[in-house]
Amino acid sequence: MAKYFVCGGPIFEPHVTLLGSIIDTPEAETVIKKTKELATKIKHPYRISFKDFVTGPHYFRCVMAAMEPTTEVRIPTYYSIQQFNSHLPFNQVVNAYTQARAVFADTHGDEVYFPHISLIYADLSEEDKQQYVKELKDHYSHLPALLSWEVKTIHIWHTEGDASTWKEVAVISVPED
Amino acid sequence: MPSQKYMVPLGLLSCFARPFLELFESRQSGNEDSMQQTRKFSLWLRPEPSSVAHTELVAAVKAFSAKTSGELL
Numbered sequence: 001m002a003k004y005f006v007c008g009g010p011i012f013e014p015h016v017t018l019l020g021s022i023i024d025t026p027e028a029e030t031v032i033k034k035t036k037e038l039a040t041k042i043k044h045p046y047r048i049s050f051k052d053f054v055t056g057p058h059y060f061r062c063v064m065a066a067m068e069p070t071t072e073v074r075i076p077t078y079y080s081i082q083q084f085n086s087h088l089p090f091n092q093v094v095n096a097y098t099q100a101r102a103v104f105a106d107t108h109g110d111e112v113y114f115p116h117i118s119l120i121y122a123d124l125s126e127e128d129k130q131q132y133v134k135e136l137k138d139h140y141s142h143l144p145a146l147l148s149w150e151v152k153t154i155h156i157w158h159t160e161g162d163a164s165t166w167k168e169v170a171v172i173s174v175p176e177d
Numbered sequence: 178m179p180s181q182k183y184m185v186p187l188g189l190l191s192c193f194a195r196p197f198l199e200l201f202e203s204r205q206s207g208n209e210d211s212m213q214q215t216r217k218f219s220l221w222l223r224p225e226p227s228s229v230a231h232t233e234l235v236a237a238v239k240a241f242s243a244k245t246s247g248e249l250l
Contacts, residue, residue: 013221013223014223014224014231014234014235015221015222015223016221016222016223017219017220017221017222018219018220018221018222019219019220020219020220021219022217022218022219022220023217025218026217028218031218035220038220048222100220117234143233143234146229146230146233146234147224147230147233147234148230149224149225149228149230149231151222152225153222153223154220154221154222155220155221155222155223156218156219156220156221157218157219157220157221158217158218159217159218159219160217169218
């Protein structure tokens with residue numbers, strides 16, 4: 001499996017983070033069990049696609065391919081999701097995120113969701129980030145349109161410590177309707 | 178033994194070096210703060226290794242990495 005290694009940043013596998021703040025569920029077996037529950041709530045595969053290259057404000061959101069809309073989507077809190085989720089016109093991606101937060105009872109994670117594929121993990125100046133985005137737009141403008149796939153699986157990763165040491169724990173299938 | 182006239186006083190050297198050391202320490206500190214954002218477990222979505230999305234992503238990143246003096250493992 002190919003891994004990124006650019007700009008002196010760490011090696012990591014290409015991915016979209018569905019939920020990156022699972023700190024209250026320390027046991028892998030429990031995470032697997034809850035992710036299986038999440039998969040049944042998502043119920044059927046859904047498609048994700050990307051729109052543009054953008055920069056972000058910190059190390060893990062340095063230079064990215066972002067979905068449309070290419071800005072953060074503010075998500076209600078876990079408690080609001082329980083009450084109003086079925087009435088809100090969230091798209092499938094955001095819905096999967098809200099379901100994930102609910103299953104994992106994540107009340108302290110980000111209340112904004114920004115689905116993206118990171119291309120670089122690094123602490124760079126805004127000028128450097130913009131230079132990399134320009135390079136991507138100049139030579140790989142076709143890439144976001146090609147980065148589209150049907151989400152049929154949820155991958156559980158152990159992401160403690162340096163990104164180059166992260167390991168895949170399990171892959172959970174999203175059931176077909 | 179260097180000639181005394183070419184020796185730089187340690188205090189003066191320290192004075193010149195301090196801003197660079199502080200800049201380095203600041204960058205290191207920022208990186209550590211970033212690293213502390215890593216979590217024990219994360220849920221990821223990934224294209225199938227045999228998919229067009231995965232193939233194109235890897236190919237483009239490989240080329241992009243070469244342009245930015247990196248390498249793809």
